[in-house]
Amino acid sequence: MSENDSAFDFDDAYGKLQRGADTKIVAARRFAHRKAQKELAKDTDKIVDLAFLAFDIPVTGDRAMTWLEAIVNEKDPRFSLDRDRNEARIIATILLAERIQNGYQATPALVMTASLGGRRQTPDQEAIVMAARSLLARLGRHRGLRFDARLARPAWRDVGKALAAAKAGDPTSMNAAIDAIANEAKDAEKRLVETFNNALRELTEENCRLAEEVDLLWWRMSRWSYLLDRPLSEIDERALPFVAGTDVATLITVLPGPHGALGVIRNILGATADEPQTLKSTFETITASDRASLLKDVKPDVQPIASLNAGLRLYDDDSIAASLPAVFAKRTGVSIDTELTRFQIAVQAFYERMLIKSGWI
Structure with a gap:
């Protein structure tokens, strides 16, 4: 919250x-x-x-x-x-x-x-x-500044009434008191295990976050596309925003990802980060083999809210080649000639892939 x-x-x-x-x-x-x-x-x-x-x-x-x-x-x-x-x-x-x-x-x-x-x-x-x-x-x-995985001792529910009744000494009251204490012990153990598991989950997520940030730094230093298995310098400049955003998203497991990821992406794009380019030019400079690698884990019917992935997927269908711009506009509500800055395209690709990986879209 x-x-x-x-x-x-x-x-x-x-x-x-x-x-x-x-x-x-x-x-x-x-x-x-x-x-x-x-x-x-x-x-x-x-x-x-x-x-x-x-x-x-x-x-x-x-x-x-x-x-x-x-x-x-x-x-x-x-x-x-x-x-x-x-x-x-x-x-x-x-x-x-x-x-x-x-x-x-x-x-x-x-x-x-x-x-x-x-x-x-x-x-x-x-x-x-x-x-x-x-x-x-x-x-x-x-993120990380207020991480706290301390365990608190679970509070026991009041079994005083059962214990007080047991003082009468009759078997029924004594058995009821024993059952009350035993049941509460089991419940307290259950609450403690749940608290421990939650703390372990938070610690695991924190460790994953730290590991992912290290991975991002190594990715920036190496400038190597994991998805396309070659240097980013060998990728067409117009395809680079989509590749960079998608590549970074593959390194992250938890939405929405570290905010610093956007800074890493912008650094990769360099001085041309704010230059405009159309969605069409982005799609058309991605080769068929690269397209297959980039969309390997994307469903054929990916939802149009993920407009870049949905648009790129359309290029797999040769039967709509002549009408592809019209099909894209109908499915996404925007023109394939829409211009975004290279950084905007990369950020869009990043969030789309994060949501796809997480099963949201």
């Missing part, structure tokens, strides 16, 4: 995006918001659904968001995802905004990915993108 202890103010967030809304509608949306947040805690696919909706990314028929519509319909039966599209996008945006305020670490990476370097907009004019970027930076600064 976040260090921000202030409670999320739904009414304020909704009021900024729907000024003058009727109080009954505000109450209905507040109810839906709270119920939807509970659903998000159970299913990451639904969080991804919200990103599709908030950023207006095209959705295929097998990704119908009926769950959200059903929740809103409980207090507003006339609401429709199709008919009330802008309202639906506002609902999704506010749900994501609260998750970011509450410090859920994967959500900002998802938001950054959906944004595609600012080429996709949300109803709040990128407020959640700025919040996501701020949280990622804060996580990077604080």
Whole structure:
């Protein structure tokens, strides 16, 4: 969770995006918001659904968001995802905004990915993108500084009543007291083991983080692509952003990854990091053999929120070569001629691959 202890103010967030809304509608949306947040805690696919909706990314028929519509319909039966599209996008945006305020670490990476370097907009004019970027930076600064895996002695539950009853000396009371003490001992042991396992997990994650940061430094020094098995200097400059971002993501196991990874990527790109290039030129300079290596662990039907990986995957299908730009635009909602800086492309590739590896998209 976040260090921000202030409670999320739904009414304020909704009021900024729907000024003058009727109080009954505000109450209905507040109810839906709270119920939807509970659903998000159970299913990451639904969080991804919200990103599709908030950023207006095209959705295929097998990704119908009926769950959200059903929740809103409980207090507003006339609401429709199709008919009330802008309202639906506002609902999704506010749900994501609260998750970011509450410090859920994967959500900002998802938001950054959906944004595609600012080429996709949300109803709040990128407020959640700025919040996501701020949280990622804060996580990077604080990671490791407050690590504490000390074990606390588990508190025993009160068995005083059972012990007091046992003083009567009758067998039933004495047996009940013995059972109460034995059961509590077992429960205390269980709580202690759980506490120990949690501490061990945190320690393991911390060790992995440190090892990954060392790996990043060696990667920067060696300038060698693990995925393509050759020096980065031999990779076409226009393909380098995608390769660098994806290569770095392969070294990291936990979302959202160390914030310093972006600095390492920028260093690799050098003086040309802020120069623009189109998505099309990025895709077309990656050879078929390199494409196979880069997409080895990416599903053929990778979701369009991962626009770079989805776009590159389209080049595997010779049957759509003539219409590929149109297919890309239809699936992702952006033009293949969209320009991003080389650094933006690398960051996009990094977060896309992190989310793919983690099973989010």
